[in-house]
Amino acid sequence: MEEELKEKSGQLDDFPSGEALEISEVEQLTRPRYHYRLFFGDLKLRVHEDVMIKYRMLKGSSFTREELEEIMEANERQSAYASSINLLSFRSRTRTEIMRKLREKEFHPHVIEVTLERLEQEKLIDDGVYAQQWANQRVRSQKKGKVWIRQELRQKGVEPQHIEEALGNIDEDEELSSAVQLAEKKWRSTPGGMLDKKRKTMAFLMRRGYSSDLVRKALAAVQNKDQEEEDV
Template identity: 45%
Template sequence: MHESESVISAVERHSKKNGLYLIFIDGAYAFTVHEDVLIKHRLLKGERVDPDRLRAALEDEELQKAWSDALRQVGRRPRSEKEVRQYLKRRTYEPPIVDRVVTRLKEHKYLDDADFAAQWTEQRIYSQKKGRRWVKQELQQKGVAPATIQEALDQVPVDEEERLAFELGQKKWKLTSGGILDKKRKTAAFLMRRGYSSAIVSKAVRRIAELAPDERRGEDEDPDMWDWPDA
Protein backbone atom coordinates (compact mmCIF):
# COMPACT_ATOMS: atom_id res chain seq x y z
CA MET A 1 0.00 0.00 0.00
CA HIS A 2 1.29 3.47 -0.88
CA GLU A 3 2.34 5.52 2.16
CA SER A 4 -0.24 8.22 1.45
CA GLU A 5 -3.12 5.75 1.19
CA SER A 6 -5.41 4.76 4.01
CA VAL A 7 -7.96 2.00 4.38
CA ILE A 8 -11.67 2.37 5.07
CA SER A 9 -11.97 0.15 8.11
CA ALA A 10 -15.75 0.42 8.62
CA VAL A 11 -18.90 1.93 7.15
CA GLU A 12 -21.91 2.32 9.45
CA ARG A 13 -25.44 3.61 8.91
CA HIS A 14 -26.25 6.76 10.85
CA SER A 15 -28.42 5.77 13.81
CA LYS A 16 -30.75 8.77 13.52
CA LYS A 17 -30.59 10.13 9.98
CA ASN A 18 -31.65 8.01 7.02
CA GLY A 19 -29.39 8.06 4.00
CA LEU A 20 -26.24 9.01 5.93
CA TYR A 21 -23.23 6.83 6.61
CA LEU A 22 -20.33 7.11 9.04
CA ILE A 23 -16.93 6.45 7.49
CA PHE A 24 -14.08 5.07 9.59
CA ILE A 25 -10.52 5.19 8.27
CA ASP A 26 -7.68 3.20 9.80
CA GLY A 27 -9.88 2.34 12.76
CA ALA A 28 -11.01 5.89 13.59
CA TYR A 29 -14.14 7.87 12.66
CA ALA A 30 -13.33 10.21 9.77
CA PHE A 31 -16.53 11.81 8.42
CA THR A 32 -20.20 11.30 7.50
CA VAL A 33 -21.50 11.21 3.94
CA HIS A 34 -24.77 10.91 2.09
CA GLU A 35 -25.56 7.60 0.41
CA ASP A 36 -25.19 9.15 -3.04
CA VAL A 37 -21.65 10.28 -2.22
CA LEU A 38 -20.86 6.90 -0.70
CA ILE A 39 -21.84 5.12 -3.92
CA LYS A 40 -20.26 7.64 -6.30
CA HIS A 41 -16.85 7.43 -4.61
CA ARG A 42 -17.05 3.74 -3.64
CA LEU A 43 -16.41 4.44 0.02
CA LEU A 44 -16.68 0.79 1.00
CA LYS A 45 -15.07 -1.20 3.78
CA GLY A 46 -11.62 -2.38 2.77
CA GLU A 47 -11.21 0.26 0.04
CA ARG A 48 -7.89 2.00 -0.17
CA VAL A 49 -8.21 5.78 -0.45
CA ASP A 50 -5.67 8.52 -1.02
CA PRO A 51 -5.98 12.20 0.04
CA ASP A 52 -7.19 13.35 -3.38
CA ARG A 53 -9.98 10.80 -3.40
CA LEU A 54 -11.06 11.76 0.11
CA ARG A 55 -10.95 15.45 -0.77
CA ALA A 56 -13.19 14.89 -3.79
CA ALA A 57 -15.64 12.91 -1.68
CA LEU A 58 -15.82 15.64 0.95
CA GLU A 59 -16.37 18.30 -1.72
CA ASP A 60 -19.26 16.30 -3.14
CA GLU A 61 -20.65 15.86 0.38
CA GLU A 62 -20.59 19.63 0.88
CA LEU A 63 -22.39 20.04 -2.43
CA GLN A 64 -24.97 17.45 -1.38
CA LYS A 65 -25.63 19.28 1.88
CA ALA A 66 -26.03 22.60 0.10
CA TRP A 67 -28.41 21.01 -2.40
CA SER A 68 -30.54 19.54 0.37
CA ASP A 69 -30.64 22.87 2.22
CA ALA A 70 -31.63 24.72 -0.95
CA LEU A 71 -34.39 22.24 -1.74
CA ARG A 72 -35.88 22.75 1.70
CA GLN A 73 -35.88 26.50 1.14
CA VAL A 74 -37.60 26.46 -2.24
CA GLY A 75 -39.96 23.78 -0.97
CA ARG A 76 -41.41 26.08 1.70
CA ARG A 77 -42.37 28.80 -0.78
CA PRO A 78 -41.15 30.16 -4.12
CA ARG A 79 -37.83 32.01 -3.83
CA SER A 80 -35.87 34.43 -5.97
CA GLU A 81 -32.33 33.56 -6.99
CA LYS A 82 -30.99 36.29 -4.70
CA GLU A 83 -32.87 34.85 -1.73
CA VAL A 84 -31.42 31.39 -2.30
CA ARG A 85 -27.91 32.74 -2.72
CA GLN A 86 -28.20 34.78 0.48
CA TYR A 87 -29.52 31.78 2.38
CA LEU A 88 -26.70 29.50 1.26
CA LYS A 89 -24.16 32.19 2.07
CA ARG A 90 -25.58 32.43 5.60
CA ARG A 91 -25.11 28.66 5.82
CA THR A 92 -21.42 29.38 5.15
CA TYR A 93 -21.20 27.56 1.81
CA GLU A 94 -18.40 28.75 -0.46
CA PRO A 95 -19.28 30.71 -3.65
CA PRO A 96 -18.37 27.85 -6.04
CA ILE A 97 -20.76 25.53 -4.17
CA VAL A 98 -23.49 28.18 -4.21
CA ASP A 99 -23.04 28.71 -7.96
CA ARG A 100 -23.32 24.99 -8.67
CA VAL A 101 -26.43 24.59 -6.55
CA VAL A 102 -28.16 27.60 -8.12
CA THR A 103 -27.34 26.31 -11.61
CA ARG A 104 -28.76 22.90 -10.73
CA LEU A 105 -31.92 24.46 -9.26
CA LYS A 106 -32.47 26.37 -12.48
CA GLU A 107 -31.92 23.26 -14.59
CA HIS A 108 -34.59 21.43 -12.57
CA LYS A 109 -36.96 24.44 -12.80
CA TYR A 110 -36.96 24.86 -9.02
CA LEU A 111 -35.64 28.39 -9.42
CA ASP A 112 -37.00 30.84 -11.98
CA ASP A 113 -37.19 34.56 -11.24
CA ALA A 114 -39.83 35.14 -13.92
CA ASP A 115 -42.18 32.55 -12.40
CA PHE A 116 -41.36 33.79 -8.92
CA ALA A 117 -42.16 37.41 -9.83
CA ALA A 118 -45.43 36.41 -11.49
CA GLN A 119 -46.58 34.37 -8.48
CA TRP A 120 -45.48 37.02 -6.01
CA THR A 121 -47.27 39.77 -7.94
CA GLU A 122 -50.52 37.83 -8.24
CA GLN A 123 -50.51 36.92 -4.55
CA ARG A 124 -49.74 40.44 -3.34
CA ILE A 125 -52.13 42.27 -5.64
CA TYR A 126 -55.12 39.93 -5.62
CA SER A 127 -54.90 38.31 -2.18
CA GLN A 128 -53.40 41.12 -0.12
CA LYS A 129 -54.71 44.01 -2.22
CA LYS A 130 -51.34 45.74 -2.43
CA GLY A 131 -50.63 48.24 -5.18
CA ARG A 132 -48.03 47.67 -7.85
CA ARG A 133 -45.65 50.23 -6.33
CA TRP A 134 -45.53 48.08 -3.20
CA VAL A 135 -44.99 44.90 -5.22
CA LYS A 136 -42.31 46.51 -7.36
CA GLN A 137 -40.34 47.57 -4.29
CA GLU A 138 -40.57 44.10 -2.74
CA LEU A 139 -39.34 42.40 -5.91
CA GLN A 140 -36.49 44.87 -6.21
CA GLN A 141 -35.42 43.99 -2.67
CA LYS A 142 -35.48 40.31 -3.64
CA GLY A 143 -33.04 40.96 -6.45
CA VAL A 144 -35.39 40.42 -9.39
CA ALA A 145 -34.29 42.18 -12.57
CA PRO A 146 -36.25 45.35 -13.52
CA ALA A 147 -37.41 43.92 -16.85
CA THR A 148 -38.67 40.75 -15.12
CA ILE A 149 -40.55 42.84 -12.55
CA GLN A 150 -42.18 44.94 -15.23
CA GLU A 151 -43.21 41.84 -17.15
CA ALA A 152 -44.93 40.45 -14.05
CA LEU A 153 -46.69 43.74 -13.27
CA ASP A 154 -47.88 44.06 -16.86
CA GLN A 155 -49.89 40.87 -16.40
CA VAL A 156 -52.21 42.72 -14.00
CA PRO A 157 -54.74 44.90 -15.87
CA VAL A 158 -54.99 48.48 -14.59
CA ASP A 159 -58.76 48.19 -14.24
CA GLU A 160 -58.29 45.20 -11.94
CA GLU A 161 -55.96 47.21 -9.72
CA GLU A 162 -58.49 50.05 -9.73
CA ARG A 163 -61.25 47.66 -8.68
CA LEU A 164 -59.20 46.29 -5.81
CA ALA A 165 -58.23 49.77 -4.63
CA PHE A 166 -61.88 50.81 -4.71
CA GLU A 167 -63.00 47.79 -2.68
CA LEU A 168 -60.24 48.30 -0.12
CA GLY A 169 -60.93 52.03 0.05
CA GLN A 170 -64.62 51.46 0.68
CA LYS A 171 -63.84 49.38 3.76
CA LYS A 172 -61.46 52.03 5.06
CA TRP A 173 -63.99 54.78 4.40
CA LYS A 174 -66.69 53.05 6.44
CA LEU A 175 -64.32 52.72 9.40
CA THR A 176 -63.14 56.33 9.22
CA SER A 177 -64.66 59.07 11.36
CA GLY A 178 -65.01 62.77 10.53
CA GLY A 179 -66.43 64.79 7.71
CA ILE A 180 -66.11 63.97 4.04
CA LEU A 181 -62.81 65.83 3.68
CA ASP A 182 -61.33 63.92 6.62
CA LYS A 183 -62.52 60.66 5.13
CA LYS A 184 -61.06 61.53 1.76
CA ARG A 185 -57.69 62.38 3.26
CA LYS A 186 -57.49 59.32 5.51
CA THR A 187 -58.71 56.90 2.85
CA ALA A 188 -56.34 58.34 0.25
CA ALA A 189 -53.38 58.18 2.63
CA PHE A 190 -54.26 54.59 3.48
CA LEU A 191 -54.35 53.54 -0.17
CA MET A 192 -51.11 55.35 -0.91
CA ARG A 193 -49.42 53.45 1.92
CA ARG A 194 -50.69 50.22 0.36
CA GLY A 195 -48.71 51.01 -2.77
CA TYR A 196 -51.37 52.36 -5.12
CA SER A 197 -50.49 55.19 -7.48
CA SER A 198 -51.89 58.67 -6.93
CA ALA A 199 -53.95 58.34 -10.12
CA ILE A 200 -55.62 55.14 -8.92
CA VAL A 201 -56.09 56.57 -5.41
CA SER A 202 -57.68 59.74 -6.78
CA LYS A 203 -60.10 57.80 -8.93
CA ALA A 204 -61.03 55.38 -6.16
CA VAL A 205 -61.61 58.01 -3.47
CA ARG A 206 -63.67 60.27 -5.71
CA ARG A 207 -65.88 57.35 -6.67
CA ILE A 208 -66.22 56.21 -3.04
CA ALA A 209 -67.18 59.74 -1.97
CA GLU A 210 -69.76 60.01 -4.74
CA LEU A 211 -71.39 56.72 -3.73
CA ALA A 212 -71.24 57.31 0.02
CA PRO A 213 -74.77 57.91 1.47
CA ASP A 214 -75.64 60.66 3.95
CA GLU A 215 -72.23 62.30 3.88
CA ARG A 216 -71.93 66.01 4.57
CA ARG A 217 -71.30 67.80 1.28
CA GLY A 218 -69.98 71.19 0.42
CA GLU A 219 -66.80 71.06 2.48
CA ASP A 220 -63.82 72.75 0.89
CA GLU A 221 -61.53 70.26 -0.75
CA ASP A 222 -57.81 70.73 -0.54
CA PRO A 223 -56.67 71.42 -4.13
CA ASP A 224 -53.32 69.78 -3.46
CA MET A 225 -54.59 66.53 -2.00
CA TRP A 226 -54.35 64.72 -5.36
CA ASP A 227 -50.95 66.10 -6.28
CA TRP A 228 -48.94 63.61 -4.17
CA PRO A 229 -46.10 62.22 -6.28
CA ASP A 230 -45.87 58.49 -6.83
CA ALA A 231 -42.92 56.93 -5.02
Protein backbone atom coordinates in the same frame (compact mmCIF):
# COMPACT_ATOMS: atom_id res chain seq x y z
CA MET B 1 -18.15 22.34 17.91
CA GLU B 2 -14.74 22.36 16.21
CA GLU B 3 -15.16 18.75 15.11
CA GLU B 4 -18.64 19.52 13.76
CA LEU B 5 -17.24 22.36 11.68
CA LYS B 6 -14.49 20.12 10.39
CA GLU B 7 -17.01 17.49 9.35
CA LYS B 8 -19.25 20.12 7.76
CA SER B 9 -16.50 21.65 5.64
CA GLY B 10 -15.02 18.30 4.71
CA GLN B 11 -11.51 19.16 5.86
CA LEU B 12 -8.99 16.39 5.41
CA ASP B 13 -5.98 17.98 7.11
CA ASP B 14 -5.54 15.06 9.51
CA PHE B 15 -5.74 12.40 6.80
CA PRO B 16 -2.37 11.02 5.67
CA SER B 17 -1.45 11.47 2.01
CA GLY B 18 -0.79 8.47 -0.22
CA GLU B 19 -2.17 5.97 2.25
CA ALA B 20 -5.39 4.02 1.81
CA LEU B 21 -7.65 4.23 4.83
CA GLU B 22 -10.42 1.76 5.53
CA ILE B 23 -13.90 2.73 6.69
CA SER B 24 -14.21 1.12 10.11
CA GLU B 25 -17.73 2.25 10.98
CA VAL B 26 -20.74 3.93 9.39
CA GLU B 27 -23.15 5.93 11.53
CA GLN B 28 -26.47 7.32 10.27
CA LEU B 29 -27.22 10.82 11.59
CA THR B 30 -30.60 12.18 12.61
CA ARG B 31 -29.45 15.73 11.82
CA PRO B 32 -28.81 16.79 9.23
CA ARG B 33 -31.15 14.37 7.47
CA TYR B 34 -29.76 11.95 4.88
CA HIS B 35 -26.23 12.28 6.20
CA TYR B 36 -23.82 9.70 7.55
CA ARG B 37 -20.67 9.86 9.64
CA LEU B 38 -17.88 7.68 8.33
CA PHE B 39 -15.09 6.58 10.67
CA PHE B 40 -11.58 5.82 9.46
CA GLY B 41 -10.24 4.62 12.78
CA ASP B 42 -9.89 7.82 14.85
CA LEU B 43 -10.62 10.01 11.83
CA LYS B 44 -14.10 10.79 10.55
CA LEU B 45 -16.01 12.56 7.81
CA ARG B 46 -19.65 13.46 7.26
CA VAL B 47 -21.17 12.77 3.86
CA HIS B 48 -24.57 12.96 2.19
CA GLU B 49 -26.36 9.68 1.56
CA ASP B 50 -26.34 10.16 -2.24
CA VAL B 51 -22.58 10.64 -2.25
CA MET B 52 -22.02 7.66 0.02
CA ILE B 53 -24.02 5.46 -2.34
CA LYS B 54 -22.43 6.85 -5.50
CA TYR B 55 -18.88 6.18 -4.26
CA ARG B 56 -19.81 2.96 -2.44
CA MET B 57 -18.52 4.23 0.87
CA LEU B 58 -19.31 1.11 2.87
CA LYS B 59 -17.71 -0.41 5.92
CA GLY B 60 -14.50 -2.12 4.83
CA SER B 61 -14.00 0.07 1.72
CA SER B 62 -10.68 1.92 1.45
CA PHE B 63 -9.91 5.38 0.12
CA THR B 64 -6.81 7.53 -0.18
CA ARG B 65 -6.79 11.16 0.92
CA GLU B 66 -6.67 12.22 -2.73
CA GLU B 67 -9.80 10.19 -3.50
CA LEU B 68 -11.54 11.59 -0.44
CA GLU B 69 -10.75 15.15 -1.50
CA GLU B 70 -12.58 14.56 -4.78
CA ILE B 71 -15.45 12.91 -2.95
CA MET B 72 -15.80 15.74 -0.46
CA GLU B 73 -16.01 18.27 -3.27
CA ALA B 74 -18.88 16.26 -4.72
CA ASN B 75 -20.36 16.01 -1.24
CA GLU B 76 -20.46 19.78 -0.75
CA ARG B 77 -22.18 20.24 -4.11
CA GLN B 78 -24.74 17.57 -3.26
CA SER B 79 -25.31 19.00 0.22
CA ALA B 80 -25.88 22.47 -1.20
CA TYR B 81 -28.31 21.10 -3.77
CA ALA B 82 -30.18 19.02 -1.18
CA SER B 83 -30.38 22.04 1.15
CA SER B 84 -31.84 24.11 -1.69
CA ILE B 85 -34.43 21.47 -2.52
CA ASN B 86 -35.46 21.37 1.12
CA LEU B 87 -35.96 25.16 1.12
CA LEU B 88 -38.00 24.99 -2.07
CA SER B 89 -40.20 22.25 -0.65
CA PHE B 90 -41.77 24.83 1.68
CA ARG B 91 -42.35 27.56 -0.90
CA SER B 92 -40.98 29.04 -4.10
CA ARG B 93 -37.92 31.24 -3.70
CA THR B 94 -35.85 33.60 -5.82
CA ARG B 95 -32.27 32.98 -6.89
CA THR B 96 -31.05 35.56 -4.39
CA GLU B 97 -33.02 34.01 -1.52
CA ILE B 98 -31.45 30.61 -2.17
CA MET B 99 -28.01 32.19 -2.48
CA ARG B 100 -28.41 33.99 0.87
CA LYS B 101 -29.45 30.77 2.62
CA LEU B 102 -26.50 28.82 1.20
CA ARG B 103 -24.13 31.59 2.28
CA GLU B 104 -25.55 31.38 5.79
CA LYS B 105 -24.69 27.67 5.75
CA GLU B 106 -21.12 28.63 4.72
CA PHE B 107 -20.97 26.77 1.43
CA HIS B 108 -18.10 27.70 -0.87
CA PRO B 109 -18.99 30.52 -3.33
CA HIS B 110 -18.19 28.32 -6.34
CA VAL B 111 -20.42 25.56 -4.98
CA ILE B 112 -23.23 28.07 -4.49
CA GLU B 113 -22.93 29.31 -8.07
CA VAL B 114 -22.88 25.77 -9.48
CA THR B 115 -25.93 24.90 -7.38
CA LEU B 116 -27.87 27.95 -8.55
CA GLU B 117 -27.08 27.17 -12.18
CA ARG B 118 -28.30 23.61 -11.71
CA LEU B 119 -31.52 24.77 -10.08
CA GLU B 120 -32.16 27.19 -12.96
CA GLN B 121 -31.44 24.54 -15.59
CA GLU B 122 -33.90 22.22 -13.89
CA LYS B 123 -36.47 25.06 -13.73
CA LEU B 124 -36.65 24.75 -9.95
CA ILE B 125 -35.98 28.48 -9.65
CA ASP B 126 -37.12 31.02 -12.23
CA ASP B 127 -37.19 34.64 -11.13
CA GLY B 128 -39.36 35.69 -14.06
CA VAL B 129 -42.08 33.19 -13.20
CA TYR B 130 -41.68 33.92 -9.50
CA ALA B 131 -42.14 37.67 -10.00
CA GLN B 132 -45.30 37.16 -12.04
CA GLN B 133 -46.85 34.76 -9.56
CA TRP B 134 -45.90 36.97 -6.62
CA ALA B 135 -47.35 40.09 -8.23
CA ASN B 136 -50.65 38.41 -9.09
CA GLN B 137 -51.00 36.94 -5.62
CA ARG B 138 -50.29 40.24 -3.87
CA VAL B 139 -52.83 42.14 -5.96
CA ARG B 140 -55.60 39.55 -5.72
CA SER B 141 -55.21 38.08 -2.24
CA GLN B 142 -53.33 40.74 -0.29
CA LYS B 143 -54.66 43.78 -2.15
CA LYS B 144 -51.26 45.41 -2.46
CA GLY B 145 -50.37 48.04 -5.03
CA LYS B 146 -47.56 48.02 -7.59
CA VAL B 147 -45.34 50.30 -5.52
CA TRP B 148 -45.44 47.84 -2.61
CA ILE B 149 -44.93 44.82 -4.88
CA ARG B 150 -41.96 46.43 -6.64
CA GLN B 151 -40.23 47.03 -3.31
CA GLU B 152 -40.90 43.47 -2.12
CA LEU B 153 -39.44 41.94 -5.28
CA ARG B 154 -36.39 44.21 -5.06
CA GLN B 155 -35.78 42.99 -1.51
CA LYS B 156 -35.98 39.42 -2.79
CA GLY B 157 -33.23 40.17 -5.28
CA VAL B 158 -35.31 39.91 -8.46
CA GLU B 159 -33.75 41.65 -11.46
CA PRO B 160 -35.43 44.90 -12.56
CA GLN B 161 -36.49 43.53 -15.95
CA HIS B 162 -38.39 40.67 -14.30
CA ILE B 163 -40.04 43.08 -11.87
CA GLU B 164 -41.20 45.50 -14.53
CA GLU B 165 -42.45 42.72 -16.77
CA ALA B 166 -44.46 41.23 -13.90
CA LEU B 167 -45.93 44.60 -12.94
CA GLY B 168 -46.70 45.36 -16.56
CA ASN B 169 -48.77 42.19 -16.81
CA ILE B 170 -50.99 43.14 -13.86
CA ASP B 171 -54.49 43.92 -15.05
CA GLU B 172 -55.10 47.61 -14.32
CA ASP B 173 -58.80 47.10 -13.77
CA GLU B 174 -58.06 44.33 -11.28
CA GLU B 175 -55.64 46.52 -9.35
CA LEU B 176 -58.15 49.37 -9.32
CA SER B 177 -60.90 47.02 -8.15
CA SER B 178 -58.72 45.88 -5.23
CA ALA B 179 -57.97 49.50 -4.32
CA VAL B 180 -61.66 50.43 -4.46
CA GLN B 181 -62.58 47.54 -2.15
CA LEU B 182 -60.00 48.69 0.39
CA ALA B 183 -61.04 52.32 0.03
CA GLU B 184 -64.70 51.51 0.65
CA LYS B 185 -63.86 49.56 3.79
CA LYS B 186 -61.59 52.31 5.13
CA TRP B 187 -64.01 55.08 4.19
CA ARG B 188 -66.92 53.52 6.04
CA SER B 189 -64.87 52.71 9.14
CA THR B 190 -63.41 56.21 9.43
CA PRO B 191 -65.33 58.61 11.69
CA GLY B 192 -65.54 62.32 11.09
CA GLY B 193 -66.37 64.58 8.20
CA MET B 194 -65.68 64.30 4.50
CA LEU B 195 -62.20 65.83 4.77
CA ASP B 196 -61.08 63.38 7.46
CA LYS B 197 -62.45 60.41 5.53
CA LYS B 198 -60.72 61.53 2.36
CA ARG B 199 -57.37 62.25 4.00
CA LYS B 200 -57.23 59.00 6.00
CA THR B 201 -58.43 56.83 3.13
CA MET B 202 -55.83 58.31 0.76
CA ALA B 203 -53.05 57.77 3.30
CA PHE B 204 -54.21 54.20 3.87
CA LEU B 205 -54.13 53.34 0.17
CA MET B 206 -50.73 54.95 -0.29
CA ARG B 207 -49.35 52.82 2.52
CA ARG B 208 -50.69 49.75 0.72
CA GLY B 209 -48.50 50.61 -2.25
CA TYR B 210 -50.98 52.10 -4.69
CA SER B 211 -49.85 54.92 -6.96
CA SER B 212 -51.20 58.44 -6.37
CA ASP B 213 -53.09 58.30 -9.67
CA LEU B 214 -54.79 55.02 -8.78
CA VAL B 215 -55.56 56.30 -5.28
CA ARG B 216 -57.37 59.29 -6.77
CA LYS B 217 -59.42 57.00 -9.04
CA ALA B 218 -60.33 54.67 -6.18
CA LEU B 219 -61.27 57.56 -3.93
CA ALA B 220 -63.41 59.10 -6.65
CA ALA B 221 -65.23 55.80 -7.12
CA VAL B 222 -65.94 55.55 -3.40
CA GLN B 223 -67.14 59.16 -3.14
CA ASN B 224 -69.41 58.75 -6.15
CA LYS B 225 -70.93 55.61 -4.66
CA ASP B 226 -71.35 57.31 -1.31
CA GLN B 227 -73.06 60.26 -2.97
CA GLU B 228 -75.37 57.99 -4.96
CA GLU B 229 -76.43 56.22 -1.78
CA GLU B 230 -77.19 59.53 -0.10
CA ASP B 231 -79.29 60.64 -3.07
CA VAL B 232 -81.45 57.51 -2.94
